[in-house]
Amino acid sequence: MTRIIKFSVLMLSIVFIFSNCEKNNKNNQSEVDDVMDNFIDSLLQEMTLDEKIGQTVLFSAGWEVTGPTLDSNYVVYLKEGMVGAIFNIHSAKGSKEFQRIAVEETRLGIPLLFGYDVIHGYKTIFPISLGESASWDLEMIEQSARVAAEEASSAGLHWTFAPMIDVTRDPRWGRVSEGSGEDVYLGNQIAMARVKGFQGDDLSNNNTILACAKHYAAYGAPLAGRDYNTVDMSERELRTTYLPPFKAAIDAGVSTFMTSFNDLNGIPASGNKFLLTDILRNEWNFEGFVVTDYTSINEMIPHGFSKDEKHAGEQAINAGVDMDMQGGIFLRNLKTLVEEGKVSEKTITEAARKILVMKYKLGLFEDPYRYADEEREAATLNKPEFLEKAREMARKSMVLLKNENQTLPLSKNTKIALIGPLVKDENHIIGSWSAQGDRNGKAVSVFEGVTEILGSSKNILYSKGCEIEGEDKTYFNEAIRIAKQSDVVVMVVGESEGMSGEARSRTNLDLPGVQKELIAEMKKTGKPIVLVLMNGRPLTLEYENKTADAILETWWPGTMGGLAIADVLFGDYNPSGKLPITFPRNVGQIPIFYNAKNTGRPYDPKTPEITYRSRYLDVANTPLYPFGYGLSYTSFEYSNLTINKAEFSLNETININVTIKNTGKYKGEETIQLYVQDLVGSVTRPLKELKRFKKITLTPNQSKNITFTLTAEDLVFYTYDMSFKAETGEFKIFVGTNSRDVLENKFILK
Ligand code: GLC
Numbered sequence: 001m002t003r004i005i006k007f008s009v010l011m012l013s014i015v016f017i018f019s020n021c022e023k024n025n026k027n028n029q030s031e032v033d034d035v036m037d038n039f040i041d042s043l044l045q046e047m048t049l050d051e052k053i054g055q056t057v058l059f060s061a062g063w064e065v066t067g068p069t070l071d072s073n074y075v076v077y078l079k080e081g082m083v084g085a086i087f088n089i090h091s092a093k094g095s096k097e098f099q100r101i102a103v104e105e106t107r108l109g110i111p112l113l114f115g116y117d118v119i120h121g122y123k124t125i126f127p128i129s130l131g132e133s134a135s136w137d138l139e140m141i142e143q144s145a146r147v148a149a150e151e152a153s154s155a156g157l158h159w160t161f162a163p164m165i166d167v168t169r170d171p172r173w174g175r176v177s178e179g180s181g182e183d184v185y186l187g188n189q190i191a192m193a194r195v196k197g198f199q200g201d202d203l204s205n206n207n208t209i210l211a212c213a214k215h216y217a218a219y220g221a222p223l224a225g226r227d228y229n230t231v232d233m234s235e236r237e238l239r240t241t242y243l244p245p246f247k248a249a250i251d252a253g254v255s256t257f258m259t260s261f262n263d264l265n266g267i268p269a270s271g272n273k274f275l276l277t278d279i280l281r282n283e284w285n286f287e288g289f290v291v292t293d294y295t296s297i298n299e300m301i302p303h304g305f306s307k308d309e310k311h312a313g314e315q316a317i318n319a320g321v322d323m324d325m326q327g328g329i330f331l332r333n334l335k336t337l338v339e340e341g342k343v344s345e346k347t348i349t350e351a352a353r354k355i356l357v358m359k360y361k362l363g364l365f366e367d368p369y370r371y372a373d374e375e376r377e378a379a380t381l382n383k384p385e386f387l388e389k390a391r392e393m394a395r396k397s398m399v400l401l402k403n404e405n406q407t408l409p410l411s412k413n414t415k416i417a418l419i420g421p422l423v424k425d426e427n428h429i430i431g432s433w434s435a436q437g438d439r440n441g442k443a444v445s446v447f448e449g450v451t452e453i454l455g456s457s458k459n460i461l462y463s464k465g466c467e468i469e470g471e472d473k474t475y476f477n478e479a480i481r482i483a484k485q486s487d488v489v490v491m492v493v494g495e496s497e498g499m500s501g502e503a504r505s506r507t508n509l510d511l512p513g514v515q516k517e518l519i520a521e522m523k524k525t526g527k528p529i530v531l532v533l534m535n536g537r538p539l540t541l542e543y544e545n546k547t548a549d550a551i552l553e554t555w556w557p558g559t560m561g562g563l564a565i566a567d568v569l570f571g572d573y574n575p576s577g578k579l580p581i582t583f584p585r586n587v588g589q590i591p592i593f594y595n596a597k598n599t600g601r602p603y604d605p606k607t608p609e610i611t612y613r614s615r616y617l618d619v620a621n622t623p624l625y626p627f628g629y630g631l632s633y634t635s636f637e638y639s640n641l642t643i644n645k646a647e648f649s650l651n652e653t654i655n656i657n658v659t660i661k662n663t664g665k666y667k668g669e670e671t672i673q674l675y676v677q678d679l680v681g682s683v684t685r686p687l688k689e690l691k692r693f694k695k696i697t698l699t700p701n702q703s704k705n706i707t708f709t710l711t712a713e714d715l716v717f718y719t720y721d722m723s724f725k726a727e728t729g730e731f732k733i734f735v736g737t738n739s740r741d742v743l744e745n746k747f748i749l750k
Pocket of ligand 1: 066067117161293294365502
């Protein structure tokens with residue numbers, strides 16, 4: 001029988017059995033799984049070793065370059081049945097064409113997986129992930145991923161290389177822009193929200209896509225904040241800080257993992273059996289498949305971990321890698337390694353199986369073209385409701401860092417000087433890793449957004465002032481002139497989108513170019529200064545914090561960024577964002593983060609005369625803006641922090657109550673944060689750890705009583721002998737508007 005007929009027979013039998021299962025007992029998941037297992041077992045028995053190796057091979061189609069090499073022969077390999085997945089194509093038409101080759105021109109017609117970096121939107125671009133994380137709004141974050149999946153799946157894609165869930169405390173590292181910041185608990189919650197948003201409830205629906213937990217693991221802790229650099233830490237630090245979001249992603253049902261470029265304690269992640277088998281498979285029972293990052297198997301040679309490509313391939317497949325992204329190493333070496341007895345065929349069969357399972361769950365064996373519908377694609381991309389969702393998410397992501405004398409919100413009758421290199425930008429505004437977001441004029445600039453909100457540009461004066469980078473001050477005089485004609489100067493300044501993201505580490509986190517000098521010139525005019533920041537990472541803003549009257553952090557706010565910024569500037573939305581990562585005073589403080597330890601000689605600013613304390617001679621120990629920080633146009637008062645008891649046994653629930661009142665004149669959202677300190681442990685413990693948060697809305701003068709519950713499960717940690725458990729003793733709790741300004745209470749765990 002030809003492959004098509006054979007396949008159809010196979011599929012008909014599956015559909016028949018499946019429909020019977022459906023009829024008889026639709027909830028009997030194990031029967032459905034049996035049907036799938038039988039199908040895949042039969043298929044694997046049909047497959048040659050070459051064809052099984054083919055499933056472990058992923059190549060870029062090169063429609064977008066996301067790594068150092070391309071292989072133009074990927075279609076040749078594909079026709080030989082030696083490619084299981086393709087990435088970096090992005091259209092229903094393209095998906096259909098490549099899928100046709102796989103289904104009709106290879107012996108068994110096994111459909112391809114199509115992957116792409118859909119990080120913060122596919123066509124409708126949402127704020128960068130660090131920005132979305134600043135919303136602390138898990139529902140919105142899930143909806144953002146859902147919109148991305150709707151658009152990406154309509155464009156022929158089955159799999160996104162997201163969420164990026166690397167915890168990091170180092171804003172020199174450019175990829176801080178792609179993640180959820182410095183905190184484990186917040187990172188866990190966001191990882192789960194994003195996985196659920198991408199994958200939905202049923203992968204067989206054609207509007208859901210596979211998610212990918214990346215980059216496994218500890219990629220966010222490179223020495224010196226330099227991308228791809230060495231990572232070395234204790235197993236306790238690894239398990240306490242860098243692994244939890246990956247476990248959370250598994251708890252949310254993530255389908256795939258991606259290995260990271262870095263070596264961890266001397267072993268590159270793509271050859272790290274401790275990570276890929278001992279923890280991922282044996283401890284966490286992960287059942288999905290593991291893809292490497294771009295040529296990261298090949299890179300084990302320059303790492304000095306592999307003698308040559310064949311050695312690297314042997315190490316990677318035996319450590320637990322299932323799919324080789326772009327390296328061609330599995331393609332070129334696995335068969336020889338089996339023949340030489342260095343890799344078992346069973347290992348390859350199991351890798352292929354995990355990949356075939358995902359293709360089956362996506363429904364690709366039933367209908368390989370189900371995601372390649374050009375009409376659906378045209379009807380889905382940039383839907384008005386998606387654009388509105390992106391605007392809402394952008395508003396919620398913004399963090400008000402300063403607002404002296406209620407400079408903001410602005411009156412709509414104000415004469416505004418819009419000044420700065422990013423005022424009319426429609427390119428950088430969608431940030432890095434922006435998939436098919438339009439960079440040619442479709443995104444809404446701040447100038448357009450302000451004009452739309454004011455109904456005309458008659459009250460708007462404009463000067464670029466300067467470029468993002470470079471020393472050119474040609475437009476300074478123009479900027480000064482129009483500033484003097486205005487009531488308020490709104491400066492839109494920041495990085496270029498290419499200054500953060502992959503391979504974009506910086507050692508100087510100041511505003512680049514002559515933007516600070518432009519701010520100084522604006523200050524001399526005596527006009528109120530509002531800074532609107534666009535950047536992919538924390539910046540060092542001591543000068544700006546002293547000079548500006550108001551500062552609004554907008555990150556890279558996405559397709560609807562300009563409108564969302566205008567919504568906030570004029571008070572149509574009261575900013576509610578909270579920093580997911582600490583803003584240092586200067587680079588010398590890095591790494592600086594809220595849940596640090598006390599040390600044996602903690603510095604107390606109340607007794608600066610005591611010399612022998614852990615401090616700097618030239619700068620305070622505290623950051624410029626702490627984790628969890630963000631202002632509002634209104635004010636919130638915290639009171640009555642109580643705990644239902646003073647002492648708890650290990651199996652009791654701890655009830656924590658607090659009252660929040662809106663004491664200002666604007667309706668506003670507040671993210672209440674609950675932190676815990678374990679005062680004494682068999683190892684030293686952080687001063688604070690975020691354990692809960694809750695975002696509420698209050699109208700002026702409205703109060704709410706909020707209850708948080710904790711159990712001993714929330715107090716577990718890796719003790720002296722690496723047991724993961726809570727220890728009895730005294731605990732403090734802190735509740736407040738950020739990690740610094742808190743009410744305090746305490747309890748004893750006995
Ligand atoms: C890149 C990135 C990774 C991305 C992959 C595919 O090098 O490290 O995050 O998913 O290659 O584009």
